[in-house]
Amino acid sequence: MALNWKLKEALAARLAREKGYYLHSAGGRTRFALAYPNSYFVGMSNLGFHIIYDVLNRRTDTACERFFLPERREFEEYVRTRTPLLSMETQTPLSEFAVVGFAVSFEMDYFHLLDMLEAGRVPLLAAERDERTPLVIAGGPCATFNPEPLSPFVDAFIIGEGEETVGRFMDAYHAAKDDGASRAEILRLLSRVPGVYVPSLYEHIYNDSGELDVIRPIGDAPAQVERQWVKNLDDYPAHTVVVTDETEFDMYLIETARGCGRHCRFCMAGYCFRKPRNRSLSVLKDAVKAAKVYEKRIGLMGAAISDHPEIDALSEYILAENMTMSVASFRADSVTETLVRSLAESGMKTITLAPEAGSVKMRAVVNKGIEEEHLFRAMDLGMAAGIRHYRLYIMIGLPQETEEDVDAIAALTGRLKDYLERNDSRSTLKLSVNPFIPKPFTPFQWTAMADKKYIEAALKRLKKSLLSRKGVELIAEPPKSAYIQAVLARGDRRVGRALYRAHTMGGAKAFRQAMKAEGLEEAYYIFRAYGAQDVLPWDVLDMGVKKEYLYEEWKRAERLETTIPCFDGCRRCGVCD
Ligand code: SF4
Ligand code: SF4
Known part of the structure; x- marks a missing residue:
């Protein structure tokens, strides 16, 4: 097996620039390859990746090493020199x-x-792996809400938060290995670990019209796999582990x-990672210490940063320690003066807010809970702290949206820009517009996505309305890319065939062609609304939130009814039963 010295040296040099990585001596430990399917740069920016790396390496029986997708030039070097992917x-x-x-x-x-997988010389298809090849598992948000398109390539999925499940997975794996179990037996035993989904132990049966009819467990595989969640966040690391x-x-x-716990109806994170939990201030202070x-700026992570009670x-503690901080965005209705001032003092130049929609009606449909007064107030706080650049996240193509709702986005933008200008003529407002994708395990999972004609017309209308506004910029994600994401997010096992074929034809750019070649219609996956009785490809998973609850939320959206956030003592959705 050729191992190119240049590639090895480049990896070793990068490792030398890191602090905090684990290096266990060989022998005695099971070798676990933790792989991020994107560049080092992107993977090392993912906190979940750091946390699992730490959890695995803290075990006495596992040695976990990292793999990333090589950058283009590096990848060409791997191919040219026939070097297998290296840790x-x-x-x-x-x-x-x-x-x-x-x-x-x-x-x-x-x-x-x-x-x-191919660069690492691991057979792509789970069915083609044997006793000598590694077990391939996957976790993370996408694996959690709909693993099916990846199911031909993955032996087992970790459903939900991985901190505890990955430990139980390794315990079961070692016990099975110690008993001399075969690969098939190991997978069967792993399927009994709560939160582990072994797709090969489920049959997907389609009816004559090609609709998914039944998902049937094979042997003693559980009828449903329950996603796992960490009850006490303080028990697990909260911060970057390897510093680079x-x-x-x-x-x-x-x-x-x-x-x-805000119940925005489009938000996969809000439904798959319930219920809301906060780390204690003392643990967070330790992380700051x-x-x-490392003398780095602190990036605070969380679904809704400004909702943390402390x-x-x-924020004050971070500044008192002479450090600076940053957040990706915050909720305009819970942001505080102290938080905004701390961000401004930390050098943050832009505030990002996410009203998602322009009209009162659409904000009721999505249940975002952010009203105009909240946006004005957040801008007031920002301007008082000297921040003059603002960004808004907006979705188009939401259920029940009409041309008037698109016009309402432009009107809201105009009002906000007027407000900013009255205080500061050099202020800017940027709109980041994305087509809405109905995601599994949200109340919108039953709805269809808006078609290309609608999305393009809505974008055109929005751009035209904002054309004459100075200091307003609009950035829009092209519908083509959103449609590929939607097929992968909502797809069934058959989509895995298209992924395989696309891989042989050049990857993402060949996906639509690969779908056609496999006899699959993109429209079937994205423009079809599901009925209440339809079997959904992800029905084998139990996210904790009852399906009837989700359906009722969908109906409430249709009736423009809003839903209150989570509260102590609530037993509504099934998660806190
Ligand atoms: S506030 Fe809404 S959009 Fe943001 S994480 Fe919570 S549920 Fe999702
Ligand atoms: S049961 Fe209530 S508090 Fe618990 S996650 Fe569901 S909605 Fe939130």
Whole structure:
């Protein structure tokens, strides 16, 4: 097996620039390859990846090493020199690991997962692996809400939050290995671990019209797999584990909270990671202290940062420690003066707000709970702190949206810009517009996505209305890319065939062609509304939220009824039973 010295040296050099990685001596430990299906830069910016790396390496029986998708030039070098994909820590080929675990956060990374398996000389199809090949597992948000398109390539999925499940997975794996179990027996035993889904133990049966009719467990596989969640976040690491300068924002990440209780009806994170939990201030302060030696800006992570009850105390503590902080966005209705001032003092130049829609009606449909007065107030706080650039996240193509609702986005933008200008003529407002994708396990899972004609017309209308506004910029995600994401997010097992074929034809750019070649229609997956009785490809998973509850939320959206957030003592959705 050729191992190119240049590639090995590049990995070793990058490792030398890191702090905090694990390097276990060989022998005695099971080798676990933790793989991120995107570049080092993107993967190392993912806090979940750091946390699982830490959890696995803290075990006495596992040695976890990291793998990333090589950058284009580096990948060409791997191919040219026939070098198999190598790990960061010891530059060992992927196929020499017992378990390969992918952390999958984005649908478009599915293509990279296949690229990495091939580059690592691991058979792509689970059915083609034998006793000598690694077990391939996957976890992360995408694996949690709909693993089916990846099911031909993955032996087992970790459903939900991985901190505890991955430990139980390794315990069961070692016990089975100690008993001399075969690969098939190991998978059967793993399927009994709560939160582990072994797709080969389920048959998907389609009716004559090609609709999914039944998902049938084989043997003693459980009828449904329950997603797992960490009850006490303080029990697990909250921050960056391996420190490097080569990340997206060059920050030290600290997770303040997980889950979200705001019930926005489009939000997969809000439904799959319930219920909302906060890390304690003392644990967060410890994480800040740990960050201090690295002299990096702190990036606070969480579904709704400003909802943390101690956010002011934490912000003040960070500044008192002579450190700076940043957040990706916050909720306009819970943001505080202290938080905004701390961000401004930290050098943050732009505030990002996410009203998602322009009209009162659409904000009721999505149940966002953000009203205009909240946006004005957040801008007031920002301007008082000297921040002059604002960004709004907006979705188009939402259920029940009409031309008037699109016009309402432009009207809202205009009012907000007028407001900013009255205070500061150099202020700017940027609109980030994305087509709405109905995601599994949300109340919108039953609805269809808006078609291309509608999305393009809505974007055109919006652009035209904003054309004459100085200081307003509109950035829009093209519908083509959103449709591929939607097929992968909503697809069934048959979509896995298209992924496989696309891989042989050049990857993501060939996906639509591959769908056709497999006799699959993109429209079937994205423009079809499901009925209440339809079997959904992800029905084998139990997210904790009852399906009837989700359906009732869908009906409430149709009736423009809003839903209140989570509260102590609530037993509504099934998660806190
Ligand atoms: S506030 Fe809404 S959009 Fe944001 S994480 Fe919570 S549920 Fe999702
Ligand atoms: S039961 Fe109530 S508090 Fe618990 S997650 Fe569901 S809605 Fe939130």
